[in-house]
Amino acid sequence: MAAEKRTMCRVRFEPSGLKTEVPRGATLLEAARLAGVYLTSICGGDGYCGKCKVVVDEGEVESPPTTLLAPQETRERIVLACQAHVRSDTTVTVPKSHALDTGRILVDSDAHRFSELPSEDLGAERPAGEGAFPYDPLVQKHYLEMPAPSAEDQVADHERLYMAIRDRLDAPLMQTGFRILQSLPAVLEGSGYKVTAIVAQRGGTMEVVDIEPGDTSACNYAAVVDVGTTTVVAHLVNLATASTVDAEATYNSQMHFGEDYIRRIIYAEEHDAFDEMQRRIVHDVNDLIQTMAVRQAIELGCITGVICSGNTAMIHFLLNLDPRRIRRSPYIPTAAWVPPIRAAEAGIRINKRGLLYTLPAVGAYVGSDIVAGALATRLYEAPKLSLFIDIGTNGEVVLGSKEWMVCASSSAGPAFEGSGVKHGMRAARGAIERLTVADDGSLKCHTVGNEPPRGLCGSGLLDALAALLEIGAIDRTGRFAPSQDPRLTEGPDGPEFVLVPPQDGREAITITQADIFNLIRSKAGVYAAVQVLLESTGTRADALDTIYVAGGFGNYMDVRKAILVGMLPDIPVERIRFVGNASVAGAKMAVMSRHALAKAEEIAARMTYFDLMNHPKYMDAFIQANFLPHTDLDRFPSVAKRLTQADSARQSSRDRKGAAP
Numbered sequence: 035m036a037a038e039k040r041t042m043c044r045v046r047f048e049p050s051g052l053k054t055e056v057p058r059g060a061t062l063l064e065a066a067r068l069a070g071v072y073l074t075s076i077c078g079g080d081g082y083c084g085k086c087k088v089v090v091d092e093g094e095v096e097s098p099p100t101t102l103l104a105p106q107e108t109r110e111r112i113v114l115a116c117q118a119h120v121r122s123d124t125t126v127t128v129p130k131s132h133a134l135d136t137g138r139i140l141v142d143s144d145a146h147r148f149s150e151l152p153s154e155d156l157g158a159e160r161p162a163g164e165g166a167f168p169y170d171p172l173v174q175k176h177y178l179e180m181p182a183p184s185a186e187d188q189v190a191d192h193e194r195l196y197m198a199i200r201d202r203l204d205a206p207l208m209q210t211g212f213r214i215l216q217s218l219p220a221v222l223e224g225s226g227y228k229v230t231a232i233v234a235q236r237g238g239t240m241e242v243v244d245i246e247p248g249d250t251s252a253c254n255y256a257a258v259v260d261v262g263t264t265t266v267v268a269h270l271v272n273l274a275t276a277s278t279v280d281a282e283a284t285y286n287s288q289m290h291f292g293e294d295y296i297r298r299i300i301y302a303e304e305h306d307a308f309d310e311m312q313r314r315i316v317h318d319v320n321d322l323i324q325t326m327a328v329r330q331a332i333e334l335g336c337i338t339g340v341i342c343s344g345n346t347a348m349i350h351f352l353l354n355l356d357p358r359r360i361r362r363s364p365y366i367p368t369a370a371w372v373p374p375i376r377a378a379e380a381g382i383r384i385n386k387r388g389l390l391y392t393l394p395a396v397g398a399y400v401g402s403d404i405v406a407g408a409l410a411t412r413l414y415e416a417p418k419l420s421l422f423i424d425i426g427t428n429g430e431v432v433l434g435s436k437e438w439m440v441c442a443s444s445s446a447g448p449a450f451e452g453s454g455v456k457h458g459m460r461a462a463r464g465a466i467e468r469l470t471v472a473d474d475g476s477l478k479c480h481t482v483g484n485e486p487p488r489g490l491c492g493s494g495l496l497d498a499l500a501a502l503l504e505i506g507a508i509d510r511t512g513r514f515a516p517s518q519d520p521r522l523t524e525g526p527d528g529p530e531f532v533l534v535p536p537q538d539g540r541e542a543i544t545i546t547q548a549d550i551f552n553l554i555r556s557k558a559g560v561y562a563a564v565q566v567l568l569e570s571t572g573t574r575a576d577a578l579d580t581i582y583v584a585g586g587f588g589n590y591m592d593v594r595k596a597i598l599v600g601m602l603p604d605i606p607v608e609r610i611r612f613v614g615n616a617s618v619a620g621a622k623m624a625v626m627s628r629h630a631l632a633k634a635e636e637i638a639a640r641m642t643y644f645d646l647m648n649h650p651k652y653m654d655a656f657i658q659a660n661f662l663p664h665t666d667l668d669r670f671p672s673v674a675k676r677l678t679q680a681d682s683a684r685q686s687s688r689d690r691k692g693a694a695p
Contacts, residue, residue: 406620
C-alpha cells in the first residue's frame with residue numbers, strides 16, 4: 035500500500051545503472067528520457083512500432099495488452115516502454131538491441147569515408163582555378179601591416195583598416211561591430227599596426243568580425259555540419275589550406291523523442307519541449323566540434339565559422355525556429371533561408387564572434403541538404419538530364435539539368451530504417467547489411483562488424499526483398515507463393531520466411547508477410563516520386579544521363595537489387611552513382627567559396643517544387659509501384675528478363691528432380 039500512495043517512483047535501468055525518479059503513472063519511456071537512457075522508439079511513443087521492448091526485473095508496471103508482444107514475451111515480463119506505466123520503484127533491463135554505441139562502427143566508418151569524398155567526383159575541394167568555384171572562403175583571415183599614423187598620414191584607424199583590407203579583398207560594402215570599433219585603437223597601437231583581420235561574408239556585406247594582434251592567419255578553421263535526423267556528421271576544414279583535417283559523427287540525441295522529425299515536432303508541441311529539442315542538437319554539434327578541436331590540438335577560437343545543412347525541420351530545431359507549420363497544411367516553414375548569425379546566438383561554441391551559416395532550403399520538405407546535393411553533384415549545370423535521390427525516412431528527388439530543375443519529397447516511410455519490420459534494426463553491430471542467394475538457393479548474410487546476426491538494416495532488408503523475389507518465395511504482389519520450402523513457416527502473425535535459422539540460443543531472423551508489404555510501400559513511395567517528376571516533365575527514364583544516390587542507406591545499397599524490386603528506374607547500372615554524404619560535400623563547397631554559397635541560393639530559387647500530397651497523379655503512381663518491380667513491366671525490361679530466366683531455372687531444377695530415379 036505504501037508504494038501505491040507514493041507520488042514519485044524510482045526507476046533504475048540495467049546494465050547501465052542509470053536511474054531517475056518519475057511521477058507514479060509515468061511511462062518507462064519517459065523515465066528513460068529523464069535518465070538519459072536511449073530506447074529505440076521509431077513511433078515516438080505512440081505504441082505501434084514495437085521497438086521499445088524492455089524487461090521488468092523488479093517492481094510493478096501497468097501495461098495494456100498488445101499484439102506487438104508474443105505471449106512468451108509477456109510471460110517473461112517484457113513490455114513496451116512507451117505503454118508501461120510505473121506503479122512502484124522499478125528496475126528494468128534494456129536489451130543490447132537499443133544501445134546506440136553498438137552502431138558506433140558504422141558512424142566511424144561513415145565519418146572516415148565522408149572525409150575522403152573524391153574531389154574528381156564532387157568538386158568539393160579542388161585547388162583554385164581547377165574546380166567549379168574559385169577558392170574564396172566565407173570567413174577569411176588577412177594579415178595586415180599598415181603604416182602607423184603620422185602628421186603626414188592622418189587617416190583614421192577605422193578607415194585605415196578598411197583601406198588595407200580592400201587592398202586584399204574585393205569588398206565594396208563593409209561593416210564593423212561597435213565593440214570592435216571601440217577596441218580598435220588599443221589593438222592597432224599595441225601591435226604596431228600589424229594585425230590579422232577576420233573578415234566574413236554576411237549577405238551582400240563583408241563584416242570585420244574581429245581584429246587580432248600579430249599574424250594569426252594560419253589559424254582559421256570552419257566546421258561543416260550535416261544536421262541529419264538520425265546522425266550528425268561534422269568535418270573540420272582548414273580554411274587557410276583548403277583542406278579537410280578531421281571528421282566525426284554521432285547519433286542525433288533527439289532520437290529519444292522519435293526517430294523521424296514529424297514525431298519530434300509532435301512531441302515538442304505536446305510537451306512544450308522546443309527548447310529541449312534545440313538544446314539536444316546543439317549539444318551534439320558542440321560535442322563534435324570539441325572532439326575534433328581537441329584531436330587536432332587547436333583552440334575553439336581558431337574556428338571562425340560553422341556551416342550547416344539538413345532537412346528543413348532539423349535546421350529549425352537547431353536555430354530554435356518554430357517548426358510546427360511544417361507538418362500542417364499549407365506546410366510553410368518559418369524560413370527557407372536564414373541569414374548568417376553569431377554562432378553563440380544558437381549556443382554553438384566556437385570563436386566568440388564566429389558566424390553560423392545555413393544553406394538555403396526549397397521549402398518544408400525539400401531542405402538545404404538536397405540543395406547541397408544538387409550543388410555537390412553539379413546537377414544545376416549538367417548538359418543532360420540527371421536525377422538526384424536522397425533515400426531516408428523521406429525520399430527527396432531532384433530532376434533537372436542546366437535548363438531547369440524540379441523536386442519533390444515522398445514519405446518513403448521508415449521501413450528501410452527498421453520501423454514496422456519484425457527484425458528490422460538500425461545499421462549497428464550484428465545487423466545484416468548484405469544478403470545473397472547461393473547457387474543452391476540458400477541465403478548467405480554479411481553483418482556489420484562481422485558479428486552474429488541480430489536483425490536486418492536497410493540494405494539488408496532491400497536484399498531480402500530482392501532475394502525472395504528471385505528465388506520465387508514471393509510473387510510480384512509480394513505475397514508468399516505456395517511452396518514446399520521448409521523456410522516458409524507459420525509464425526504467430528501469419529506466414530513468415532526464415533532468413534537465418536536459430537543458432538547458439540538466438541531466435542531465428544524472419545521476414546513476415548506484413549514486413550514485405552511494408553517494404554514494398556516504402557520503395558513505392560520513392561519510385562512514385564520519380565515517376566511523377568518524369569511524367570510531369572515528359573521525360574523517359576532511359577533519357578537520364580545519371581542517377582545520383584545520396585545518404586547513408588544509398589552507400590550500402592546494391593543498385594541491381596534496388597532496380598530489381600522497383601525502387602530505382604531501370605537504366606544501365608553504370609549510370610547510377612553513389613555520392614555519399616552530398617549534404618556535407620555541398621556545404622563544404624559553400625564554406626570554401628562565397629561563389630558556391632551564392633550558387634546554392636540560386637539553385638534553391640530555381641527549383642520548382644511538386645507537392646505530391648496534392649498531386650493528382652501521385653496516388654495512381656504509388657499504387658502502380660506497389661508491385662515488384664511495378665505493374666508495368668515494360669518500365670523494367672532488364673528485370674522482366676531476369677525474372678523470366680529465374681523462372682526457367684527453377685522449372686528446369688524441378689524437372690530434373692522429377693526425372694531423377
